[in-house]
Amino acid sequence: MARLSVIAGKASEELARKISRKLKGNLVKSEVRTFADGESKITLSGKISKGKSIVVQSVYPPVDTNLIQALSLISKAKENSSEVITVIPYMGYARQDREFLPGEIVTMKVLGKLFKGAGTSKVIVVDIHSLNGLKHFTIKTNNVTAIPELVKFFKKLRLKEPLVVSPDQGGKERAKEFAQELGSEYIALEKKRDRKTGKVQIKTKNVDEVLGRDLILVDDMISTGGSIIKATQFLKKQKCKRVFVACTHALLMNDAEKKIKKAGVTKIVSANTIPGKTSIVDVSNTIVKALV
Ligand code: R5P
Secondary structure (H helix, E strand, O other), X not given: OOOEEEEEOHHHHHHHHHHHHHHOOEEXXXXXXXXXXXXXXXXXXXXXXXXXXXXXXXXXXXXXXHHHHHHHHHHHHHHHOOEEEEEEOOOOOOOOOOOOOOOOOOHHHHHHHHHHHHOOOEEEEEOOOOHHHHHHOOOEEEEEOOHHHHHHHHHHHOOOOOEEEEOOXXXXXXXXXXXXXXXXXXXXXXXXXXXXOOOEEEOOOOOHHHOXXXXXXXXXXXXXXXXXXXXXXXXXXXXXXXXXXXXXXXXXXXXXXXXXXXXXXXXXEEEOOOOOOOEEEOOHHHHHHHHO
16 A cells, blocks of 8 residues: 555545645545535445545634534544645635634634544644734644746736736735736725624725736635625726636625626636636645645
Protein backbone atom coordinates (compact mmCIF):
# COMPACT_ATOMS: atom_id res chain seq x y z
CA MET A 1 0.00 0.00 0.00
CA ALA A 2 1.25 3.51 -0.77
CA ARG A 3 2.63 5.29 2.28
CA LEU A 4 0.33 8.28 1.81
CA SER A 5 -3.45 8.10 1.70
CA VAL A 6 -5.61 10.85 0.27
CA ILE A 7 -9.09 10.50 1.72
CA ALA A 8 -11.67 12.14 -0.51
CA GLY A 9 -14.69 13.61 1.21
CA LYS A 10 -17.83 13.45 -0.91
CA ALA A 11 -17.82 17.28 -1.24
CA SER A 12 -14.34 17.31 -2.81
CA GLU A 13 -14.03 14.04 -4.72
CA GLU A 14 -12.63 15.48 -7.95
CA LEU A 15 -10.17 17.84 -6.28
CA ALA A 16 -8.96 15.04 -3.97
CA ARG A 17 -8.43 12.77 -6.99
CA LYS A 18 -6.28 15.46 -8.65
CA ILE A 19 -4.27 16.00 -5.43
CA SER A 20 -3.79 12.25 -4.95
CA ARG A 21 -2.61 11.77 -8.54
CA LYS A 22 -0.05 14.56 -8.16
CA LEU A 23 1.21 13.17 -4.84
CA LYS A 24 1.14 9.58 -6.16
CA GLY A 25 -1.04 8.76 -3.17
CA ASN A 26 -3.51 6.02 -2.43
CA LEU A 27 -6.97 7.53 -3.06
CA VAL A 28 -9.58 6.44 -0.54
CA LYS A 29 -13.09 7.44 -1.56
CA SER A 30 -16.05 7.86 0.74
CA GLU A 31 -19.54 6.65 -0.01
CA VAL A 32 -22.25 8.55 1.82
CA ARG A 33 -25.71 7.30 2.63
CA THR A 34 -28.07 9.91 4.06
CA PHE A 35 -30.56 8.63 6.59
CA ALA A 36 -34.14 9.95 6.53
CA ASP A 37 -33.36 12.27 9.42
CA GLY A 38 -30.38 13.78 7.61
CA GLU A 39 -27.55 11.86 9.31
CA SER A 40 -24.57 10.97 7.09
CA LYS A 41 -23.43 7.34 7.09
CA ILE A 42 -19.94 7.26 5.60
CA THR A 43 -18.22 4.14 4.29
CA LEU A 44 -14.63 4.31 3.03
CA SER A 45 -13.68 2.49 -0.15
CA GLY A 46 -10.17 1.41 0.79
CA LYS A 47 -7.51 1.03 3.45
CA ILE A 48 -5.89 4.03 5.12
CA SER A 49 -2.12 4.08 5.36
CA LYS A 50 -0.27 3.88 8.67
CA GLY A 51 1.98 6.80 7.81
CA LYS A 52 0.39 10.02 6.65
CA SER A 53 -3.17 10.72 5.57
CA ILE A 54 -4.57 13.74 3.85
CA VAL A 55 -8.28 14.42 4.20
CA VAL A 56 -9.84 16.66 1.55
CA GLN A 57 -13.34 17.97 2.20
CA SER A 58 -14.79 21.39 1.42
CA VAL A 59 -17.30 22.89 3.82
CA TYR A 60 -19.84 24.41 1.45
CA PRO A 61 -23.62 23.92 1.71
CA PRO A 62 -24.98 21.84 3.31
CA VAL A 63 -22.30 23.32 5.56
CA ASP A 64 -22.99 21.41 8.78
CA THR A 65 -23.33 18.10 6.93
CA ASN A 66 -20.04 18.59 5.08
CA LEU A 67 -18.38 19.73 8.30
CA ILE A 68 -19.39 16.66 10.28
CA GLN A 69 -18.24 14.49 7.35
CA ALA A 70 -14.84 16.23 7.39
CA LEU A 71 -14.51 15.67 11.14
CA SER A 72 -15.58 12.02 10.81
CA LEU A 73 -13.01 11.41 8.06
CA ILE A 74 -10.27 12.99 10.18
CA SER A 75 -11.25 10.89 13.17
CA LYS A 76 -11.18 7.67 11.12
CA ALA A 77 -7.88 8.64 9.50
CA LYS A 78 -6.33 9.28 12.92
CA GLU A 79 -7.29 5.75 14.07
CA ASN A 80 -5.00 4.41 11.35
CA SER A 81 -2.39 7.03 10.48
CA SER A 82 0.31 8.59 12.60
CA GLU A 83 -0.28 11.99 10.97
CA VAL A 84 -3.42 13.55 9.50
CA ILE A 85 -3.33 16.75 7.44
CA THR A 86 -6.66 18.25 6.44
CA VAL A 87 -7.42 20.30 3.35
CA ILE A 88 -10.60 22.36 3.61
CA PRO A 89 -10.68 24.10 0.20
CA TYR A 90 -13.63 26.27 1.21
CA MET A 91 -13.85 26.89 4.93
CA GLY A 92 -17.48 27.53 5.85
CA TYR A 93 -18.06 29.62 8.99
CA ALA A 94 -14.99 31.76 8.23
CA ARG A 95 -17.16 34.89 8.27
CA GLN A 96 -17.94 34.17 11.94
CA ASP A 97 -14.46 35.01 13.15
CA ARG A 98 -15.35 37.69 15.72
CA GLU A 99 -18.23 39.02 17.79
CA PHE A 100 -19.68 41.73 15.54
CA LEU A 101 -22.85 42.24 17.59
CA PRO A 102 -23.11 41.55 21.34
CA GLY A 103 -24.01 37.96 22.10
CA GLU A 104 -22.89 36.51 18.76
CA ILE A 105 -21.03 33.21 19.00
CA VAL A 106 -17.62 33.10 17.27
CA THR A 107 -18.10 29.76 15.54
CA MET A 108 -14.54 29.69 14.22
CA LYS A 109 -13.46 29.17 17.85
CA VAL A 110 -15.65 26.08 18.01
CA LEU A 111 -14.24 24.81 14.73
CA GLY A 112 -10.69 25.21 16.05
CA LYS A 113 -11.54 22.88 18.95
CA LEU A 114 -13.39 20.41 16.72
CA PHE A 115 -10.60 20.00 14.15
CA LYS A 116 -8.00 19.53 16.88
CA GLY A 117 -10.21 17.12 18.80
CA ALA A 118 -10.92 15.04 15.69
CA GLY A 119 -7.19 14.40 15.33
CA THR A 120 -5.70 16.54 12.58
CA SER A 121 -2.38 18.26 13.19
CA LYS A 122 -2.74 20.81 10.41
CA VAL A 123 -5.49 22.46 8.38
CA ILE A 124 -4.86 23.92 4.92
CA VAL A 125 -7.44 26.32 3.50
CA VAL A 126 -7.72 28.31 0.29
CA ASP A 127 -8.40 32.07 0.43
CA ILE A 128 -10.16 31.95 3.78
CA HIS A 129 -12.55 34.87 4.17
CA SER A 130 -10.65 36.21 7.16
CA LEU A 131 -7.24 35.14 8.43
CA ASN A 132 -8.47 36.18 11.84
CA GLY A 133 -10.60 33.01 11.88
CA LEU A 134 -7.47 30.84 11.91
CA LYS A 135 -6.18 32.63 15.01
CA HIS A 136 -8.74 30.60 16.95
CA PHE A 137 -7.00 27.35 15.92
CA THR A 138 -4.28 25.98 18.16
CA ILE A 139 -3.09 23.46 15.53
CA LYS A 140 -0.97 24.45 12.51
CA THR A 141 -2.79 26.22 9.70
CA ASN A 142 -1.90 27.42 6.21
CA ASN A 143 -3.93 29.67 3.95
CA VAL A 144 -2.99 29.36 0.28
CA THR A 145 -4.32 31.57 -2.49
CA ALA A 146 -6.03 30.86 -5.79
CA ILE A 147 -5.18 34.32 -7.13
CA PRO A 148 -2.21 33.31 -9.35
CA GLU A 149 -4.30 30.56 -10.98
CA LEU A 150 -7.27 32.90 -11.48
CA VAL A 151 -4.94 35.49 -13.02
CA LYS A 152 -3.49 32.88 -15.42
CA PHE A 153 -7.04 32.37 -16.71
CA PHE A 154 -7.61 36.10 -17.20
CA LYS A 155 -4.26 36.56 -18.95
CA LYS A 156 -5.51 34.14 -21.60
CA LEU A 157 -8.53 36.39 -22.25
CA ARG A 158 -6.15 39.16 -23.38
CA LEU A 159 -8.38 41.99 -22.16
CA LYS A 160 -7.19 45.45 -23.16
CA GLU A 161 -6.08 47.50 -20.12
CA PRO A 162 -8.52 45.84 -17.71
CA LEU A 163 -9.12 47.49 -14.35
CA VAL A 164 -9.30 45.26 -11.28
CA VAL A 165 -12.07 46.28 -8.87
CA SER A 166 -12.77 45.15 -5.32
CA PRO A 167 -16.43 45.56 -4.37
CA ASP A 168 -15.35 46.67 -0.89
CA GLN A 169 -12.45 48.12 1.09
CA GLY A 170 -11.96 44.79 2.88
CA GLY A 171 -10.93 43.24 -0.43
CA LYS A 172 -8.47 46.00 -1.39
CA GLU A 173 -5.33 43.93 -0.71
CA ARG A 174 -6.78 41.02 -2.71
CA ALA A 175 -7.49 43.34 -5.66
CA LYS A 176 -3.97 44.77 -5.38
CA GLU A 177 -2.42 41.29 -5.44
CA PHE A 178 -4.58 40.29 -8.42
CA ALA A 179 -3.70 43.50 -10.29
CA GLN A 180 0.03 43.15 -9.60
CA GLU A 181 0.00 39.57 -10.87
CA LEU A 182 -1.97 40.67 -13.96
CA GLY A 183 0.09 43.81 -14.50
CA SER A 184 -2.86 46.20 -14.30
CA GLU A 185 -4.35 48.92 -12.10
CA TYR A 186 -6.91 48.43 -9.34
CA ILE A 187 -9.49 50.30 -7.29
CA ALA A 188 -11.67 49.40 -4.30
CA LEU A 189 -15.27 50.52 -3.89
CA GLU A 190 -16.91 51.47 -0.62
CA LYS A 191 -19.57 48.94 0.37
CA LYS A 192 -21.85 48.99 3.40
CA ARG A 193 -23.60 45.88 4.70
CA ASP A 194 -26.43 46.05 7.20
CA ARG A 195 -25.33 43.61 9.91
CA LYS A 196 -28.93 42.68 10.71
CA THR A 197 -30.52 42.31 7.26
CA GLY A 198 -27.36 41.46 5.28
CA LYS A 199 -28.39 44.01 2.58
CA VAL A 200 -25.53 45.77 0.79
CA GLN A 201 -25.17 49.30 -0.60
CA ILE A 202 -22.35 50.84 -2.63
CA LYS A 203 -21.36 54.13 -1.03
CA THR A 204 -18.78 55.21 -3.65
CA LYS A 205 -20.02 58.19 -5.65
CA ASN A 206 -17.99 58.45 -8.86
CA VAL A 207 -15.07 56.54 -10.37
CA ASP A 208 -13.76 58.08 -13.59
CA GLU A 209 -11.19 55.29 -14.10
CA VAL A 210 -13.84 52.75 -15.15
CA LEU A 211 -15.18 54.71 -18.15
CA GLY A 212 -15.09 52.54 -21.29
CA ARG A 213 -12.87 49.89 -19.68
CA ASP A 214 -13.27 46.16 -19.14
CA LEU A 215 -13.39 45.44 -15.42
CA ILE A 216 -12.54 42.38 -13.34
CA LEU A 217 -14.47 42.36 -10.07
CA VAL A 218 -12.42 40.33 -7.62
CA ASP A 219 -13.82 38.81 -4.43
CA ASP A 220 -13.03 35.86 -2.17
CA MET A 221 -16.53 34.44 -2.39
CA ILE A 222 -19.98 34.91 -3.85
CA SER A 223 -22.85 33.81 -1.67
CA THR A 224 -26.16 35.53 -2.42
CA GLY A 225 -24.52 37.58 -5.15
CA GLY A 226 -25.64 40.82 -3.44
CA SER A 227 -22.15 42.37 -3.34
CA ILE A 228 -21.36 41.60 -6.98
CA ILE A 229 -24.81 42.69 -8.20
CA LYS A 230 -24.69 46.06 -6.42
CA ALA A 231 -21.12 46.67 -7.56
CA THR A 232 -21.96 45.75 -11.17
CA GLN A 233 -25.04 47.98 -11.24
CA PHE A 234 -22.95 50.87 -9.93
CA LEU A 235 -20.09 50.27 -12.38
CA LYS A 236 -22.47 49.99 -15.34
CA LYS A 237 -23.95 53.39 -14.35
CA GLN A 238 -20.40 54.72 -14.45
CA LYS A 239 -20.30 53.57 -18.10
CA CYS A 240 -17.71 50.83 -17.91
CA LYS A 241 -17.41 48.30 -20.76
CA ARG A 242 -17.71 44.64 -19.74
CA VAL A 243 -17.70 43.30 -16.16
CA PHE A 244 -15.97 39.97 -15.48
CA VAL A 245 -16.01 38.36 -12.06
CA ALA A 246 -13.13 36.44 -10.53
CA CYS A 247 -13.64 34.75 -7.20
CA THR A 248 -12.22 31.80 -5.34
CA HIS A 249 -15.38 30.34 -3.87
CA ALA A 250 -18.59 30.46 -5.92
CA LEU A 251 -21.32 29.39 -3.53
CA LEU A 252 -23.90 31.06 -5.78
CA MET A 253 -26.83 30.38 -3.49
CA ASN A 254 -30.31 29.98 -4.98
CA ASP A 255 -30.57 31.92 -8.25
CA ALA A 256 -27.50 34.12 -7.59
CA GLU A 257 -25.87 33.22 -10.91
CA LYS A 258 -28.98 34.22 -12.88
CA LYS A 259 -29.29 37.50 -10.96
CA ILE A 260 -25.59 38.33 -11.46
CA LYS A 261 -25.89 37.72 -15.20
CA LYS A 262 -29.05 39.86 -15.27
CA ALA A 263 -27.10 42.68 -13.60
CA GLY A 264 -24.80 42.64 -16.64
CA VAL A 265 -21.83 40.41 -15.73
CA THR A 266 -20.26 38.88 -18.84
CA LYS A 267 -18.58 35.91 -17.15
CA ILE A 268 -18.05 34.47 -13.65
CA VAL A 269 -14.80 32.60 -13.12
CA SER A 270 -14.16 30.69 -9.89
CA ALA A 271 -11.82 28.06 -8.48
CA ASN A 272 -12.67 24.39 -7.97
CA THR A 273 -12.74 24.71 -4.17
CA ILE A 274 -16.48 24.35 -4.70
CA PRO A 275 -17.53 22.23 -7.68
CA GLY A 276 -19.86 23.97 -10.12
CA LYS A 277 -20.41 25.40 -13.59
CA THR A 278 -18.22 28.46 -12.98
CA SER A 279 -15.43 26.56 -11.16
CA ILE A 280 -13.04 26.32 -14.09
CA VAL A 281 -9.78 27.24 -12.34
CA ASP A 282 -7.96 24.30 -10.79
CA VAL A 283 -6.18 24.85 -7.47
CA SER A 284 -4.84 21.31 -6.98
CA ASN A 285 -1.25 22.39 -7.81
CA THR A 286 -1.45 25.22 -5.28
CA ILE A 287 -2.68 22.81 -2.59
CA VAL A 288 -0.08 20.17 -3.47
CA LYS A 289 2.70 22.77 -3.08
CA ALA A 290 1.48 23.37 0.49
CA LEU A 291 1.44 19.64 1.18
CA VAL A 292 4.97 18.73 0.14
C1 R5P B 1 -17.58 40.11 2.12
O1 R5P B 1 -16.84 40.78 2.82
C2 R5P B 1 -17.08 39.02 1.22
O2 R5P B 1 -15.78 39.27 0.77
C3 R5P B 1 -17.99 38.81 0.06
O3 R5P B 1 -18.05 40.02 -0.68
C4 R5P B 1 -19.37 38.42 0.52
O4 R5P B 1 -19.33 37.46 1.53
C5 R5P B 1 -20.20 37.92 -0.62
O5 R5P B 1 -21.49 37.65 -0.16
P1 R5P B 1 -22.75 37.98 -1.07
O6 R5P B 1 -22.55 37.30 -2.39
O7 R5P B 1 -23.91 37.39 -0.29
O8 R5P B 1 -22.85 39.46 -1.16
